[in-house]
Amino acid sequence: MASGFVIRKNQYYDSVFLMGVNKRLSQAEGVLQTAVLMGSDKNKQLLVDIGIGGDEITKANPNDLIVAVIGESAQVVESVLRELDHALHAFEENLSGPRIHSLEDAIAEKPHANLAVLSIPGEYVLREARKALEDGLNLFIFSSNVPIEGELELKELAAEKGLLVMGPDCGTSILGGTGIGFANVVNRGSIGAIGPSGTGLQEFTCQIHNAGYGISHAIGTGSHDLSDEIGGITTLQALEALEANAQTKVITIIAKPPGVATLALLLERIKGCSKPVVGCFLGARMETAEWGDTLAWAPTIDHAVLSAIQHVDEKQELAKLTLTNQERDLATNARASWTPEQRYVRGLFAGGTFCYQSQLILTEASIMTHSNAPLDPKNSLAHPDKSLEHTLIDMGDETYTFGKPHPMIDSTMRSKRILSEGRDPSVAVLLLDFILGYNASMDPVGDLLDAIFEAKQMKQQQGGELTVVASICGTDKDPQELDLQEKLLREAGVIVFHSNAKASLFCCELLKPVQESVS
Amino acid sequence: MDIKQKIEKANKETVGRLTSGDPVLVDIAPAGEVIPGLEGMMITHSGPPIEWGRMCGAQQGAIIGMVLYEGWAANPDEARAMLEKDKIRLEPNHHHDAVGPMAGTISPTAPVWVVENRAFGNRAFCRQVEGRQQFGEFNEDALDGLRQWRDVWAPTLREALQKMGGLELNPIIIQALQMGDELHNRHSASSSIFANKMAIAISEADIPKERALPTLYYLVGHNLIFLGLAMACGKAITDPASGIEYSTVVTAMARNGTEFGIRVSGLGNEWYTAQAPVVDGLYLPGYSAGDAGLDMGDSAIAETVGWGAFSLGGAPGILTLVGGTPEDALEHTREMRKITTSTHPTYRMPALGFAGTSVGIDIRKVVQTNINPIIDTAIAHKDPGYPIIGAGLVRAPIDCFKGALIAFGQKYNN
Amino acid sequence: MKDKDQELLLEKLVVINVGVSGFADSLEQQEVEVIQVDWSPPAGGDEEMIDLLEKLL
Missing domain, CATH: 3.40.50.720 (NAD(P)-binding Rossmann-like Domain)
Incomplete structure (x- = not known):
C-alpha cells in the first residue's frame, strides 16, 4: 500500500464539484481511497483520520486544493495524481442532444x-x-x-x-422518391404501385428500376388491408391519390388474393378509374370478363412489371415469363450431379411474398409444396422446423420472428435452417431470396455464405451436389452494392436471378424430370 | 364539463396559486411560539407519518439529538428509552405547516424561519440547516451548533429582521436562479445575497459586537443558510395550492428515510407513499454507498415548486452531482417539463434562454410518461450518529404517483 | 381542397419516427427531415394505469 498527495495553492473549487472529481479518481484501478478537498481545518482532520498528514497539510489553507490518494502501489498513486488535471477538466466532455x-x-x-x-x-x-x-x-x-x-x-x-x-x-413505401421502412433505392418515374406486402412492392419497384423505368409512388397498405374486415380502405384511398397524382401514368396493385367482397369492390372501383391499372393478385382466380377495360391482369410480379412498363412505353412487348435455352442447359447440368436420392426443393425465404409466389409457380408446374404459410391450408407443415418433401418456408413468419429480428436483418435462423436442409440426403435444391435496400442487412449474402458453403460441402460428402438457386431483390443504387452481392453468390456456385419468379421457374425446370418420375 | 376539462381547470387554478406566491421572511422565532400544535414534549420530523420503531437510523439519531438538546433526557440511552415508550410525541412537519431538511426535526425551543405568503396570508416554517444533527449526529459538538443557533445566531438575526420589518424573498430567489442556484443543493448566490441584506440590518440594529460578530461569521460562512428559507418559502407557496377539487397537481413530496410520500391538491391531506429510494450520489472522503441511508427530508418541497433538479439546467455549478455535463443537466430540466403543468412567470433560468422553471407536477403525466420527478438531495448515514456523508440525485418512486392516481380515480371518476 | 393523403404525394416529407431508430437513420440518409422519438410504453406498460389515464388525461 502507498499514499501520496498534492496541494494546489489558491485553487478553489466548491465541495460538490470536488466530490465529482473524487468519484472519478477513485474509479481508477488499484485505488483504495481518495480525498479531494479544500484545506479547511475540518477537512484536514478528515485527512489525518485516513492517515494523510504532515507539515504541508497543516499549513494548507481553505483556499488550497488537497488531493490525496491511497493506492495498492506507489505507481498507482503517482499515476492518479499525474492524471489530476484530466479529472478536474473531464466534465466538459460527453455532450449530447436532447x-x-x-x-x-x-x-x-x-x-x-x-x-x-x-x-x-x-x-x-x-x-x-x-x-x-x-x-x-x-x-x-x-x-x-x-x-x-x-x-x-x-x-x-x-x-x-x-x-x-x-x-x-406495412414494410415498404416509396413516397416521392423517399423510401420508408424496407425500401430499395429506385429511379423516379411514372409507374405507381400499391400493395399490402412489403417484399412484393420491393420486388416490383426493383424490377421496374432494373428495366430502366421509374416509380412515382409506391404505397404500402398493410397486410390486412384487402381482407373483408378492412375492405381495402387504404388501397382505395391510395388508388384515388395515385389517380389524382399527375406524375403517375399507370397504377399497379401487388397483393395476395383479397377477400371476396373486397376484390369485387376493388374491381368495381378500378373499372371507374381514369388511369390504367395492373392487378397482380397472386393466385386469385378471375374470369377475364370481370376485368373491365382498365384492368390488366398479371399472374406474377414479373408479369405486372412488364404490363406496367407497356403502359408507359408502348415499344415494349409483353413477353412471356420463360427460361432461356442457356438456363435450361444449366438446369440439366445441375441435375446431372445429384444422387438418385436427391429429389426435393427446400425454399427458405426472408420475404413472405416470395415464399407465396414461389409456391404458386411450383404448384402451377404440378409440384406439390408444403409450407408454414401454405397457399392451401391442407399443405400446412405439422411443424415449421420439419421440412417434408418439397417445402417452402417463410422465415419471416411469426414463429420465427416472435421476439427475434426479421431474417432481412438477422440471418441466424436462416443459416441454421440452411445447414439442416443440407444435411437431409433427399434435398436437391435450395431456393433462397436476398433482399437489399434501406434497413435490410448491409451484407445479406455475406451473412449466409458460410452456411451455403457448408451445406454444399455436406452434400458433396453424401456423393451429390446441392444446387443453390437465389433471387436478389435490389438495385444498383442500394446501399449494399448489388454487383458485389451478386458476385459473391456466383463465386459460391449459386445460380442467381433478379426475380423470384424466374428463380422459381428455374426450380420447376430443375425438378421437372424428378417430378415426372414421381407422378 | 367532462372530468378531463374539470382537471385541466383545477390544475390551472392550482398552478396559478403556485406561481403567485409572495413569500416574506417575517420572523425567526422559537418553534413552540409559532408553529401551530407544536407543544409539550413533541418533535416534528420530515416525511410522511412514521412511528419511532420504523424510523431509519439517521432520523432516530436526529430525534435523540433533539431530545438531548431540549434537555428531556440526560444521555442518548435515556432518550432512546423515552422514545421507545412513546413519551415523546412524533408528528410530521407537514402536518404543522412546517418543513425540515433531512431528518427535519423541530422541537419547541428551536428557532425556525417564519415565512409568510403575502398573496394568501398563510405562514410556513422551516428549521435551521446544518450538516450534523439533521443528518442524525447527536454528540455534544453536533448539538452545540443547535445551541449557538438558539442562543446567539437566531436571536440576533431576529432582532435585525424586526428592525428591517421583514424581508421579501422573491427578489432574492429570482436573482439567485439567474446566478446559478437551483435552490435545493446549491445556495451560493441566495445565501450571499441574504447575508448581504442581513449584514447591513445587523449593523443598523445596534447589536452588541459579541453577538453581532459571531452571527456575521455564521451568516457569511454558511453557504446553505438560504436552504432553510427556500424550504419555508416552498411550503408557504404550496399550502394555498392544496385542497383544490379535481386538481392532479402535487403539493408535497417528502421523505422520512423509510418512506417517500406525496400529497396531491385534489386529494387533500392524504399521503401516497412508497419505499424511500436509494440516492445515486457522490460521497465525502471516508464514506461510500454501503454507508448510505435511503432518501430523506422535506427539502423536495423545492422540486414541488420548480426548483432543485427541476432547475438543474440553470445551475451548472452542481453538475458534478449528476456525474455529467451541462447538457445532461439541461436534459433533466427539459425532461421535468414533460411532467409539469406550466412554467413559472418570474422564476427564470438564463441557461435555458430565460425559460421559466417547470412547475406543477401532474401525477397523470408522471404515470403516463413514466418519468419520475428528479430531486437533488444530500445523503445521511444508514446508522444514527453521523454527519452528512454525501449528496446526489434521486427519482421519486412511481408507486406514489400510481397510488395517488388510483385514489383520484376512485374519488372523482365514479 | 385536396385530401391530405393526396397532398402527401406532393409535399416534402417531414417525418416523426416512433420506435426503431434505423428507420429514422435511413430517412436522414435520404435527406428527409425526421425527428426520432425514443418511445417507451405509456405508464411503463401498466394496463391499469393506461385504462385510468385514458379517462383522466
Missing part, C-alpha cells in the same frame, strides 16, 4: 410534420396512431399484431380526415 420520448413532444417540436412512422409493440399502436391522426399526421405503421378492429377504427378515422394509414404490418 431526446424526445413521446409523440406529443415530437409534434410540438415539428408541428409541420406530415407523416408518423410507428414501429412499436402492436398493443400500443392504437393509442399512438389515434393521437397522430388527431394531429393530422399520415401514418406508416410497421408494427404487426394490431387487433383487426383497431385497424378498422384507425382507417375509418383516417379516411374521415383525409389521411392515409399505411399498415399496420
